[in-house]
Each structure stands twice: as structure tokens, then as C-alpha cells.
Amino acid sequence: xxxxxxxxxxxxxxxxxxxxxxxxxxxxxxxxxxxxxxxxxxxxxxxxxxxxxxxxxxxxxxxxxxxxxxxxxxxxxxxxxxxxxxxxxxxxxxxxxxxxxxxxxxxxxxxxxxxxxxxxxxxxxxxxxxxxxxxxxxxxxxxxxxxxxxxxxxxxxxxxxxxxxxxxxxxxxxxxxxxxxxxxxxxxxxxxxxxxxxxxxxxxxxxxxxxxxxxxxxxxxxxxxxxxxxxxxxxxxxxxxxxxxxxxxxxxxxxxxxxxxxxxxxxxxxxxxxxxxxxxxxxxxxxxxxxxxxxxxxxxxxxxxxxxxxxxxxxxxxxxxxxxxxxxxxxxxxxxxxxxxxxxxxxxxxxxxxxxxxxxxxxxxxxxxxxxxxxxxxxxxxxxxxxxxxxxxxxxxxxxxxxxxxxxxxxxxxxxxxxxxxxxxxxxxxxxxxxxxxxxxxxxxxxxxxxxxx
Ligand code: HEM
Numbered sequence: 001x002x003x004x005x006x007x008x009x010x011x012x013x014x015x016x017x018x019x020x021x022x023x024x025x026x027x028x029x030x031x032x033x034x035x036x037x038x039x040x041x042x043x044x045x046x047x048x049x050x051x052x053x054x055x056x057x058x059x060x061x062x063x064x065x066x067x068x069x070x071x072x073x074x075x076x077x078x079x080x081x082x083x084x085x086x087x088x089x090x091x092x093x094x095x096x097x098x099x100x101x102x103x104x105x106x107x108x109x110x111x112x113x114x115x116x117x118x119x120x121x122x123x124x125x126x127x128x129x130x131x132x133x134x135x136x137x138x139x140x141x142x143x144x145x146x147x148x149x150x151x152x153x154x155x156x157x158x159x160x161x162x163x164x165x166x167x168x169x170x171x172x173x174x175x176x177x178x179x180x181x182x183x184x185x186x187x188x189x190x191x192x193x194x195x196x197x198x199x200x201x202x203x204x205x206x207x208x209x210x211x212x213x214x215x216x217x218x219x220x221x222x223x224x225x226x227x228x229x230x231x232x233x234x235x236x237x238x239x240x241x242x243x244x245x246x247x248x249x250x251x252x253x254x255x256x257x258x259x260x261x262x263x264x265x266x267x268x269x270x271x272x273x274x275x276x277x278x279x280x281x282x283x284x285x286x287x288x289x290x291x292x293x294x295x296x297x298x299x300x301x302x303x304x305x306x307x308x309x310x311x312x313x314x315x316x317x318x319x320x321x322x323x324x325x326x327x328x329x330x331x332x333x334x335x336x337x338x339x340x341x342x343x344x345x346x347x348x349x350x351x352x353x354x355x356x357x358x359x360x361x362x363x364x365x366x367x368x369x370x371x372x373x374x375x376x377x378x379x380x381x382x383x384x385x386x387x388x389x390x391x392x393x394x395x396x397x398x399x400x401x402x403x404x405x406x407x408x409x410x411x412x413x414x415x416x417x418x419x420x421x422x423x424x425x426x427x428x429x430x431x432x433x434x435x436x437x438x439x440x441x442x443x444x445x446x447x448x449x450x451x452x453x454x
Pocket of ligand 1: 104264392397399402405
């Protein structure tokens with residue numbers, strides 16, 4: 001289990017060859033991740049500019065805790081999520097201050113353990129449907145398969161059957177929106193969005209279609225008053241503990257769009273990288289298979305199995321260590337702050353990167369190696385509390401969908417791996433492309449090999 005996780009990233013923090021664009025906008029060019037690694041090699045706190053913007057990159061667990069937890073009140077979301085407000089409005093990911101706190105309180109029950117149980121049945125059923133649909137020996141883009149599957153899961157759990165009629169439209173619009181999302185990284189995206197360019201027009205059309213579908217569903221539900229037991233019903237019925245108020249239709253729309261986007265692309269990337277790593281590490285693959293045979297025998301995974309699928313969990317934890325889907329977390333200072341005697345002026349962007357910290361040799365042995373067994377010596381919780389592992393962020397803005405994502409990752413992986421062992425097509429190039437999430441740049445072409453029964 002010791003071969004390298006990715007030869008491209010094994011080269012370590014060597015300064016990439018930068019063209020003029022990379023030099024002026026280092027976080028927009030092709031070498032974003034390598035650039036951050038090279039910054040980390042120079043120190044725990046480094047500064048650079050991105051056009052007119054001052055950026056401070058921090059790469060030490062104490063500093064991450066300082067910004068995300070202890071002094072979180074001095075920071076707002078960074079520029080990328082600020083720009084995402086044009087799509088996500090005042091949803092949980094993009095809102096700030098007391099409004100965010102109220103929304104977070106109201107959304108918490110939606111992600112309560114008791115609710116996850118219901119979602120788990122959907123995850124298992126849809127993963128099994130995919131397992132039965134796959135054809136032995138066929139070659140497929142596993143990243144596309146995982147996008148489709150996680151989109152169906154989040155669609156079904158959010159809107160139960162309502163979305164099935166519009167599933168094609170929803171899928172197409174979300175795909176277009178996600179593609180456009182990368183344009184939000186550009187410095188003049190708010191201007192670009194308003195120009196009549198083909199991608200801006202597509203973006204606006206997709207957004208309008210999704211809005212129409214979502215508002216129609218909200219209206220139907222409000223009229224019928226039936227509780228479908230899904231996320232949308234919860235959003236419509238949940239009340240603020242303090243004043244008993246409910247969410248407005250616009251707010252439900254913003255949260256729905258947020259959960260749709262935040263909830264499928266991240267998990268899809270997690271699963272795609274996991275298939276790639278398993279395909280490259282037959283020993284780990286074999287151990288996974290043994291565990292699945294023992295725990296599941298001849299049935300798909302359910303919520304009760306999750307706590308017994310310890311190695312499956314370790315594989316996922318290790319996959320998110322090497323390829324954290326949310327590879328960078330950004331904040332913008334709204335008050336004066338000091339980080340180890342470094343003045344952070346209001347307006348400064350502070351960046352941190354799980355993708356860099358998770359491979360830092362000061363905190364991880366064999367940092368570039370795929371070693372799921374390391375999670376026998378340190379738990380995910382402990383690594384999180386030391387801030388050396390933060391795939392879901394930290395502090396008050398930590399991912400609300402974290403247990404949803406772990407449950408989904410474990411159930412989907414175990415259910416599919418029970419029948420299938422996808423193998424990377426020989427010679428297919430693999431490189432991480434850090435957009436909003438960390439995607440496989442060239443996709444992942446894999447051959448679907450059926451598992452041999454033990
Ligand atoms: C592997 C899967 C996932 C990863 C790696 C991930 C990662 C993250 C990270 C790093 C943040 C914090 C961003 C920041 O601090 O600026 C976040 C926030 C959030 N995530 Fe996730 N996420 C995942 C899955 C999900 C799922 C499945 C959902 C919902 C169904 C979800 C919904 C959200 C929401 C609503 C927030 C904003 C929370 C707040 O600010 O209060 N995520 N996620």
C-alpha cells in the first residue's frame with residue numbers, strides 16, 4: 001500500500017513555471033495548488049497579491065484555528081463565495097452574521113441523526129440501482145457516474161418524488177451552473193455574468209429554469225400542506241426557536257439551491273478520487289472487499305452497517321486527506337487582526353488549504369502515500385480537533401452536511417464495491433484540477449470489472 005498517490009503531486013513544493021497570467025493572478029491560473037504548496041514551503045504565513053487584492057496564505061493548524069474558530073467574528077466568507085451570492089442568494093453557505101446564525105439554527109434539524117436514517121435508505125437504493133445498471137467490461141467516466149448518482153441522491157432526499165418529473169431539466173441546469181461556477185473565480189465575473197455572452201446566457205437560463213421548478217414545488221407543498229418527510233418539507237415547516245417565524249419562499253429557494261450545489265459536487269468528487277485510489281492500490285482494495293463481504297454479505301449497505309464498515313470509513317478519510325473536495329477555504333477580514341505579529345488589515349483575503357495541510361510532512365508520516373491503515377492510529381475526530389485535517393472546514397461555518405456526506409460516502413462505496421471493482425484505463429492521465437472543488441482534470445476513464453465472489 002505504499003505506491004504514490006499521484007505522481008504529478010509527488011514532486012513536492014517546487015515553484016511552478018509561471019507565465020504572466022499566473023504571476024498576476026496566481027490563484028486563477030493552472031497552477032493554483034502548486035503555487036500554494038510553494039508558498040507553504042516558504043513559511044506558515046506568506047503574502048501575495050491577486051490583482052488589486054491582498055492575500056495572506058496560512059499553513060499551520062494553530063493559524064487555521066485562530067481564523068476559523070477563535071476569531072471567526074473578524075472574518076466573512078472569501079471573494080469566491082461572495083460572488084456565488086448571485087446564484088445562492090442568502091443561503092447557508094453565503095449568508096453572514098446574525099442572519100446566518102438564525103438560518104443555521106433552523107436548518108440544524110434537517111441534518112439531525114434521526115433524519116439521516118431516512119436519507120440513508122435512499123442512498124442505498126440509488127447506489128444499488130447504479131450497481132445493477134453497470135455492464136461488465138464497459139468503459140465509463142466514473143466521475144460522471146458519481147456526479148449523476150450524487151445528484152439523484154440529493155434530488156431525491158431534498159424533494160422526494162417531486163423532482164423525478166423534472167429530473168432531466170434539473171440535472172442539465174445544475175451541470176451548466178456548476179460549469180459556470182468556475183467563471184465566478186474570475187475577478188470580473190460580476191461584469192461577465194451580465195454581458196450577453198453565450199455562457200452567461202446559458203447560466204441565466206438555467207438559473208431561471210431551476211428557480212421556476214423550485215418555486216412551483218414550494219407553492220404545491222404550501223398548498224397541500226403534506227409532509228413528505230424530505231428536506232424541502234423540513235425547510236417549509238421549520239420554525240425559529242426564538243420568534244417562531246418560518247422561512248420565506250425566497251429563503252427556502254436560496255437554501256434549496258445551496259444544498260443542491262454544496263451537496264452533490266463535493267461528494268461526487270470524493271467518490272471519484274476514492275475509486276481512483278482503490279484502483280491504484282490493490283491491497284487496500286482487497287481489504288475493503290473483505291470487510292464488505294463480512295459486514296454486508298449479499299445485501300446493499302444500510303445505516304446500521306455504517307458503524308461496522310470501519311475500513312471503508314478509513315478509505316474515505318484517507319481519500320479526503322489526499323484529495324479534499326473543498327481544497328481551499330477563504331475568508332475576508334472585516335476587522336483588524338494580528339496573526340503571529342503579522343497585521344491583517346480589513347479587506348485582506350486569508351486563504352488556507354486542506355489540500356496543502358493534509359500533505360504536510362510535519363503532521364503526517366508518508367504524507368503523499370495512500371495509507372488507510374493510518375486511521376487506526378489516529379481518529380478522524382482527533383485529527384480534526386488538532387486542525388491538521390479539515391476537509392469540512394471548522395468552527396461555526398463548518399459543513400452542516402458532514403454526517404450526510406460520511407453516510408453517503410460509506411453507503412455508496414460499500415454498496416457499489418460489493419459488486420464492482422472499477423479499474424483505471426491504462427495510460428489515462430490523472431491530474432487534480434482545483435476549481436471550486438478538486439476535480440479530476442481529464443475525468444477518470446475506468447473499466448467496470450465485476451467483483452469475484454469470495
Ligand atoms: C465530501 C463532501 C463535502 C465536503 C468536502 C464539504 C465541505 C465543506 C466545507 C469545507 C465547508 C465550509 C466552507 C467554509 O468554511 O467557507 C462546507 C460548508 C457547507 N456545506 Fe459542505 N461539504 C460536503 C458535503 C456537503 C453536503 C452533502 C451538504 C448538504 C447536503 C453540504 C452543505 C454545506 C452547507 C450548507 C455549508 C455551509 C454551512 C454554513 O456556513 O453554516 N455539504 N462544506
